[in-house]
Amino acid sequence: MKLFKYIVRLCKWARGALVFALFVCVSLYMQLVQVKHKQNIVDAIFSSVFYLPQSVVSYVAHIGNLSKENTILKKENAKLKLEVDLTKEYAIENERLKKLLFFENQWDYPIVLTQIIGHNPGPYMTTVVVNSGIADSIFYGMPVFTTNGLVGKVSKVHSGHSMVQLLSDPNSRTSVISQRSREQGTVFSRDNAEMQIQISSYADLITGDTLVTSGLGGIYPKGIPVGVVTKLEKSNSEVLSYGSIELLQHIESLEEAFIIQKNTDWIVWEAE
Amino acid sequence: MLKFILYAFMFFVMAILQTVIVPHIKIMDAYPDLLLILTVITALRHGSLAGCFMGFMSGLLCDVYAPVEWLGAYSLAYCIVGFALGQIEESFINLNLFLKIVVLVLADFLKDIIYYFSIETITDDIPKIIYSLFLPKSIYTVVLGAIFFYLLSLKTEKKVEIYKQGL
Numbered sequence: 001m002k003l004f005k006y007i008v009r010l011c012k013w014a015r016g017a018l019v020f021a022l023f024v025c026v027s028l029y030m031q032l033v034q035v036k037h038k039q040n041i042v043d044a045i046f047s048s049v050f051y052l053p054q055s056v057v058s059y060v061a062h063i064g065n066l067s068k069e070n071t072i073l074k075k076e077n078a079k080l081k082l083e084v085d086l087t088k089e090y091a092i093e094n095e096r097l098k099k100l101l102f103f104e105n106q107w108d109y110p111i112v113l114t115q116i117i118g119h120n121p122g123p124y125m126t127t128v129v130v131n132s133g134i135a136d137s138i139f140y141g142m143p144v145f146t147t148n149g150l151v152g153k154v155s156k157v158h159s160g161h162s163m164v165q166l167l168s169d170p171n172s173r174t175s176v177i178s179q180r181s182r183e184q185g186t187v188f189s190r191d192n193a194e195m196q197i198q199i200s201s202y203a204d205l206i207t208g209d210t211l212v213t214s215g216l217g218g219i220y221p222k223g224i225p226v227g228v229v230t231k232l233e234k235s236n237s238e239v240l241s242y243g244s245i246e247l248l249q250h251i252e253s254l255e256e257a258f259i260i261q262k263n264t265d266w267i268v269w270e271a272e
Numbered sequence: 273m274l275k276f277i278l279y280a281f282m283f284f285v286m287a288i289l290q291t292v293i294v295p296h297i298k299i300m301d302a303y304p305d306l307l308l309i310l311t312v313i314t315a316l317r318h319g320s321l322a323g324c325f326m327g328f329m330s331g332l333l334c335d336v337y338a339p340v341e342w343l344g345a346y347s348l349a350y351c352i353v354g355f356a357l358g359q360i361e362e363s364f365i366n367l368n369l370f371l372k373i374v375v376l377v378l379a380d381f382l383k384d385i386i387y388y389f390s391i392e393t394i395t396d397d398i399p400k401i402i403y404s405l406f407l408p409k410s411i412y413t414v415v416l417g418a419i420f421f422y423l424l425s426l427k428t429e430k431k432v433e434i435y436k437q438g439l
Contacts, residue, residue: 016320020355023328027351030335030344031390038343042336050333053287060292 093255099147100256109221109262112136114144116254117161125251126169128152132259133160141219141264146257149225149248150174150213154259162259166251167226168195176211176226178204184214187226187245194244195227201241207232211245219264279314283326286310287333302408304416305380307333311354312379313420316367320358327354345390349383356382369421376417380410 030041100113114136118129132138134157144151144164152172155165165172167187174187176197185199199205209229215222227245234241286306294303307330315323331350335343357379360367367375384406 013320016324016355016358019321020324020351023324023351024348027328027331027344027348030347031342032344035341038340041343042340045332045336049329050287050336053284053291053333056284056288060288 096256100258109260111258111260112138113256114138114162114259115256126166126171127155128164128166128251128254130162130164130257130259131160133158133162135159137261138162138259139263142262143220143224143260144257145224145260146249146254148250149227150220151249151251151254151257153219164257167247168251173217174220174226175214175216177214178229179210179212179225181205181209184216185211187211195247197229197243197245198240199243201238203241205229205232205243207243210248221260221262275318279322279326282310283307283329286330290333291337299412300408302412304412305383305409306416308350308353308380308383308413309376309417309420311350312357312372312376312417313424315354315357316361316372316375318358319361320355323354323358324351325354327351330354342391345387348390349386352386353379353383369418369425372421373414373418376421377410377414380413381406384409 030038033041112132114130114132116128117131119125120127128151130144138154138157140154140157142154144153150167152164152166152169154162156163167174168189170189172189175184176187177184181204183199183203183205185197185203185205187195187197190196197205197211207229211226211229213220213222213224213226225248227247229243230246231244232241233243286309290306294306297303311323311327311330314326327350328347331347334346334350338346357375360375
């Protein structure tokens with residue numbers, strides 16, 4: 001009986017030893033083959049013996065990374081959104097600048113492109129600050145306009161920046177003519193709330209007429225678009241009547257403008 | 273057959289734990305070797321054949337994640353450890369918890385020595401390698417191994433009690 005047990009144990013050991021020898025041989029073979037074959041062996045092991053554990057490992061690792069990935073994606077999303085917004089902004093700016101680039105300077109005066117860098121504080125917009133000054137050969141009284149229409153004139157000049165008095169300033173008066181009938185009038189701001197035109201009661205002016213600068217004031221050259229007549233009022237006075245106009249260049253949306261490097265004419269010199 | 277499936281499942285779980293969880297619980301570059309613990313448990317409980325097989329599979333798994341130039345080194349190391357420990361199978365020699373821990377420590381050192389000799393990186397500074405690489409990893413492995421052994425011994429004691437009550 002004891003001998004039998006011993007034989008069984010020996011057989012069991014021999015079987016174990018045989019398997020052990022086999023595994024050792026396989027291990028040594030794997031160590032001794034060339035690296036490119038080793039790679040093939042690894043690929044084969046991954047796709048056969050360890051396919052299931054490997055796929056589970058990948059899945060678990062993927063789940064583990066999801067939270068981290070989510071945070072990263074959220075950050076990236078915010079960044080991309082910001083970039084999209086910026087791109088949209090650049091596209092609008094690009095469109096605007098393109099217009100400025102192809103703008104035809106019909107007055108034969110040199111023009112300077114300037115950027116609006118500030119507004120006057122307070123509820124009424126009467127002046128804006130531009131980033132051009134004496135250093136850019138900007139002087140008092142130079143007209144400021146955009147491709148849409150007239151903006152105003154330079155009212156104060158500093159070395160690197162200037163103040164522009166807008167048409168909407170109640171102290172501003174601009175001489176204009178109707179593009180259609182050539183009738184002359186004066187554009188002004190009533191309490192900074194509404195732009196109006198003062199014109200002769202007998203003048204041929206109708207709603208929808210476009211008004212351009214007349215060139216009579218000595219500041220603005222002739223022909224810069226100013227606004228469109230939106231309403232005409234009947235006046236008690238037999239001499240003058242008034243009308244509402246809408247400016248062609250909305251001051252609120254102003255970002256860039258041109259300054260015409262034209263010195264003021266006789267009016268200023270006469271005043272002096 | 274049932275035992276084979278059970279051990280295959282345990283290997284499967286340990287493989288996932290070793291590759292996914294262990295990298296997150298390593299302390300100062302020291303990580304526990306769960307596959308070695310499984311190999312030691314298998315070898316002690318079921319002998320050299322099972323130990324050798326489990327060791328080879330565990331080593332192969334480590335090999336495929338290790339640099340491809342060293343393919344086969346882990347397989348050899350784990351396989352030898354599994355076979356060697358199978359010689360002190362529990363059905364012939366009764367080991368208490370302390371002895372099992374000692375066996376685990378020896379198994380870990382044996383595995384590391386075989387592995388580093390296989391990849392031919394042990395050259396001059398063996399004490400430094402033992403101090404910086406072997407020791408921290410062994411301590412971590414032994415701590416976790418002790419927990420496993422303790423849980424298994426509780427289960428075995430329960431089985432013995434049920435058997436005695438049956439008698």
